[in-house]
Amino acid sequence: MKRAENNIDVEKLLAESLTKAGLIDKKQLCSVVKQQQISKKSLETILVERGWVKPQTITYFKENLKNSFEQQTILEPENITINLSPKLAFRVFVTIISFLVSAGLIGSLSQRYLPDFFLRDAFAIAFDLDGEMNIPAFYSASALLFCSIILSFITYIKKNRHDSYTLYWGGLSFIFAFLSFDEIASLHERMVGPVRTALGTSGFLYFAWVIPAGIGVLIFLLVFLKFITNLNANTRNLFLIAGATFIAGAIGCELVGGYIVSVYTKQSIFYIFEVTLEELLEQLGVAIFIYGLLSHISFYTKDAFLKIQIPHRNRTYVA
Template identity: 30%
Template structure:
């Protein structure tokens, strides 16, 4: 009989710093942003006449608005990491509050959907039809170039309302970090996207003070989305580094200083 049958796999423990590891992810995100700018300069949008095939491939590889390339894989990986950490938080929940354990799992599910959305553009495919209906019913047909945007806003409000009780039950430092991560992510995925919608629809135009271009909007939007995902990882690592006493109580006195963290990672 195989000795592994009926047993359990033992995975060596490892530790990640709530600060150093996210900073490393942030440096990667900055490098991808720079790579996009460089590729854009070499061959704008990858279609500039007379440019080499190598420059076109370079742009496609680092196009922040593209699919199946390095920035997409990176952002999807970060969200998947956040989903895994949320599941770990659910398993290690010290509080007997079943609502908190379930909420951590649901948060992990949201992060997993965001990871899948990065590689599959689910929001455009699944929310587009519903968005068209909402735009027509509210008379917003000319206000959004992207039909999924109105539906996305409603979905964000629904999810935010669903997690308000959970955010009030967890330590305030963790809740504040999760709210910051969501705010940064949404400022890119919805706020900048809405500006891009209005720009594409011709409702706003570039001025001498605010020079709007598709290239700049894409850069800001995608970088903010990457930073939002990284901040979510930071929030979850910070939560997992808290002591059992701090996790069990949302009182601000428990969170006057950052949790002690291991030297690794």
């Protein structure tokens, strides 16, 4: 079927080329098309039989068409457009978050309250919301990296439009790339011991990294305040909701978690629920931020899309 379609395309191009060259006129072409419908013969066969075009002339034109097709195959990639709907993307992220948080909570509770059974501990470790180098940690790092990629795309658009806030968009892209790396490398957790020792913290400040993190958030707000206030209302509100949700989980819940660990232990049921709430808020904050970014792109470009270019394989279209 594909080969037949290609032959039809070649015949159309052959007819156009012969017409443009003045070798046949439109009246002759119409006559040939009518005979094709009756006899099912090829275009070139009918032209030769009627004596309107010589066989060597048709061969010459077909060779040129073949070369044209092959060059087009090599030089012109095929475009595939994938639509990224903000609402659909948000629903997908929320579904993934719901699964990860539920799996993490079930794993921790089963490890605490149920007798040992096949893969119980392996499942709990794989989905431990307070763990490192596991499925929730990989998802969090990937989501943050996705934010960085979208921000890079927006930065490119803003730069081409000579937007005065291009550097702020680029700065956000760098920050989220760093947060993604931090999620994998757990850099902030390595700060806990040295800061706690230096400041002698305990209780709510047991996880002492929240102190430099809080200072970092204040610096961020001071630097990006003008940028945030100049965003359109919808984007600004989504960014603020996302930021508040993320910080409530990352710093707010971490303060509560520090108090729970100081008074009880990390094995406490209270700590399990605190970690679950913390990860839920962090991941939900990132999902809201992604929704805000895609909505921002849609607002300014009327469509949010990803275009992928895939080169054709070198195929011969002429039979």
